[in-house]
Amino acid sequence: MSDRLPTIGILGIMQPLYDDMLPGITDRQAGYARRIAESLADVADCVVADPVRGRADAERAVRGFENDDLDGVLVVMLTYGPSLRVTRVLHDARLPLCLANIQPDPVVTPEWDMADMTYNQGIHGAQDTANAMVRAGRAFDVVTEEWPSDAFRERIGRWARAARAVTAWKRLKVGVFGYAMNGMGDARVDEAAWMRSLGPEIEVIAPGALHRTMAELPESAVGALLAEEDERFAVDERLSKEEREDHARMQLAIEQLLTEHGCGAYSTHFDAIGEDGRFTRLPMAAASSLMASGYGFAGEGDALAASVVYAGHQLAGDGHFTEMYAMDFPTDSILMSHMGEGNWKVARDDEPVRLIKRPLDIGGLDDPPTLLFRIQPGPATLASLVALGGERFRLVVAEGEVLDSPVLPALEMPYGQFRPASGVRDCMDGWLRAGGTHHMVMNLGRTAADWKVFCDLAGVEFVQV
Template sequence: MKIYGEKKIWFVTGSQHLYGPGVLAQVAENSQAIAAGLTASEHVSANIESRGVVTTPKEILDVCQAANSDENCVGLILWMHTFSPAKMWIAGLSALNKPYMHLHTQFGAALPWGDINMNYMNLNQSAHGDREFGYIGTRLRQERKVVVGHWQKESVQIQVDDWVRAAMGWAESQTLKLARFGDNMRQVAVTEGDKVSAQIQFGYEVHAFGLGDLAKACEKITAEQIAAQLELYKQDYEIDAEVFTDAHSLEMLQNEARLELGMEAFLEEGGFKAFTNCFENLTGLSGLPGLATQRLMSKGYGYGGEGDWKTAAMCRIVKVMSLGKAAGTSFMEDYTYNFGDPDQVLGAHMLEVCPSISNEKPKVVVERHTIGIKKDIARLIFTGTPGPAINISTIDMGTRFRIIANEVDTVKPPQDLPNLPVAKALWEPRPSLEVAAAAWIHAGGAHHSVYTQGINLDQLNDFAEMAGVEMVVIGADTNVNEFKKELRFNAVYYHLSHGI
């Protein structure tokens, strides 16, 4: 079974009755073969289901409306095997509320030079049939992915999967529920935002709960459940024997088990796949969850510290988009700099970094937490895996949202950090810290981000287009002055496109 289970992409082929029943039968057969071939590909992560050939405005409208109402259909791949007059598509595309990809391909790769005749030409008209279809998408001002190339080519299948993963993230965003335990950190600007606008734009719901609600869920956890959880910790992590022999350290570890099980029970009962908390808002809890939050993130929950619900939602969405990938995704913060050659950023947080970003076995330690409730807290210690990564920030611009992405290269720290009791990742921003940090600040990027090695920029861009929000990239070719111009041009475009 594909990693996305029952979720699927519909493959719909356009044609017309002009060519006769024999051609349409061949079109249908070829369409099924392409859908089956994409499904069978190791590069495609979801089932591609053939939904046949549409030849009239009514058939097109019917399949688009059916896609809208099918919760397992997360998007459509549309292809014009022959010439499909695009006026037929206006009603269907106007009604469609699922994302679609325009696959510009042809059933056979090479032309049969010695046998080619007009029958072949009439059957294989994608070269201009897709151009007719592309016009109406542009005329309707619809954002869509266009992938060009033969459907059996590996690079084409990878592009198809990039879009499939973005569509899965968008489907998750439409149904995502997020729980806020407490409020935002006081006086912080960037973690605030308009939750109604976010739900209109992205679909996800943000629900607030008092800490007493969570405390009740934690109080229900039994000693037997906690003991069983500690056995899991022994299997999953390195833990010094002293943690279990020292009464105080053992109590702190048991406390994390209680918090983890209580939070997970609360989230599962309410259908929540992301959450936030805040070190300033812990009344009724035994402390700020450390190991508990890290483990929940490693199970796929999105998280944002200090009430940062936008980052928590994006963290969950990216985890869904990267499902099945070995590389991980975590809540992150640009914490401190190493100015040198080259300049570097040490990313971390007080406690809550997801172990999925590391390929080493994490270690559980009990150390003092010095912000908010000052007490000993169990947490996982590890270092992020070297390699390319992306830092993603979603910000509320007041009248709209912006997604900012910075390409970075994660590296191994030049020395051990024996006195730093938190998980961390060290990276070098592209093109440099000097340029990247200036561009990030000009764009209004937050100090929190979603750090990921599990998705690429194409996937993120596809998601941003599905959401209808601005995305700006800080990468190897970024120039601050040109980047500022891009921000100004984008401001004009998005204000005009959304109306004044």
């Protein structure tokens, strides 16, 4: 889902005051806006509106961006433009905003005259506009850079990815099959407050619907999925045809139901599946492959964690659901794993991903086919969404690295050892003080700065530990 570039609208603001003084200034500055869009082609697909010279122009442009389902709006001052002409439309805009404090010419030279001053006077328009948004309580990002530079492209790319993630999050539906795990408090959330504040919605899906959908699937679809697995994974010869077909039916049925319900993320709880009485095994490998195809996922009915895995897909690519199992003080690291679900796209590239026959007593069902891999060594980031009560939410983030640690031969589920940049002791002290949950998303790479922009745009408190 994060393979596509973010789509952003460029809202260039000026005013008609300068037309008589500098004939052709509107066309000249419109060309400047187009050059900005061309410079960003590697980080975003840009739609450039006609220069905004009044309130009607601004409303028409922003509504066009929204109707075209863009991810965000980049506001650029083409000259000075009085803020009251855009105050209302920026306050009401449904899309995330970024104010680019830039100008056509990055250097003031002795050759400058009044025309050059006028072409490059966006800075005080940016001040006027930013002041209006601050007074209105409107969240927005700001980038002050030389616009043709790599630094500008990097910062706008980060904002654009965050805008894509926030916009998708506001529309997200999280399917919960059955119910959430009893007694697991850090996954509990006031659904109405969550939806009002951030946008995601919980859609409860009955296990019976999953059972019926499994039974109705055509054999051809099951066979096609098994052929894909044979091509992609090292398949355990001990897995029977019956075991593999049953697992494949679960995966295909879950995906079909998510599509029918419009869900981009989901969660299953082993008791909800096990106690139903109609299922043979838990959908372990299904969760791994559905994450790899872009769905958010979390175990135990945890909709909060499923939503942040989905956001991780949108923000940085290949969100991986995991949790902290144990601390390893000699290596200053934490063993990361879960019961058997993990995004195989974060697997080491020097080892095959294995589809194994794996005994699992949890749920009281038969052995679930499970994808086993170790996480790729290198930089990585953890993020946990915390419900603080009411409409207050916090994201706890830790950067670090996945170690090239020894194989744990008895561990039959995805795993890796994460060394926090701040060290295990300081990281965990900070994580616990901030209320970080036990379910989280991992992304490969250092993405704390991306999560910070995401939080600024979404209205979520950001804590890095």
